[in-house]
Amino acid sequence: MKATTIWTNQMTSTVTNNRGHEVILDLPQAKDGLNLGATALELCLMSYSGCVNTIFNVVAKKMRIEFTGLDVDTTGSLKDGAPTFTDVEIELRIDSEASNEKIEKCLQQTLKMCPVGVLFHQAGVNTTYKIEKLQKA
Known part of the structure; x- marks a missing residue:
């Protein structure tokens, strides 16, 4: 796994994963950036959120939890x-007929398996979570 960052202008840079995907990083205008992309720290938090979503999907599939x-x-x-970050709060909203207990177990397993979350945990970041089960109309 490799990432390459190329400065483009002012505080803006392009980060690639060398598999054909790229992300623009920048600072807000108030910090001399052009506001063309997320900051690196925002991208770190976005990665945690995306990782929880992806790993929850993997675990839910294994647990036969269906959701819409x-x-x-x-x-x-x-x-x-x-x-x-010193603290991170994760709020998961799910539309599913699975029991609250099963969804809770799935999220707990997700948080143990999420590689980005493991990095946060190893760095001493306190993570809390809550689950909101959406009701079908």
């Missing part, structure tokens, strides 16, 4: 002037 909707909101906090 799945959203993951991930909120990072930097407390006491910390330079990076």
Whole structure:
């Protein structure tokens, strides 16, 4: 696995994964950027959110949990002037007929398996979560 970053202008750069995918990183205009993309720290949080969504899908399939909707909101906090995240809250919203207990078990297993979440955990970032089960209209 390899990533390559190329500076393009001011605070803007393009990051590639060398498999044909790229992401634009930048800073907001208030920090001398052009606001053309997420900051690296925002991308880190976005990666955690995406990883939870992907791994939940993998675990749910193995547990035979079917769903028609799945959203993951991930909120990072930097407390006491910390330079990076100290706390992350994950809110999973799911539209499923599976039991609350089964969904809870699936999310707990997801958080143990999510490689990005493991990095956050190893860095000492406190992660909490909540589940909202959506009701069909």
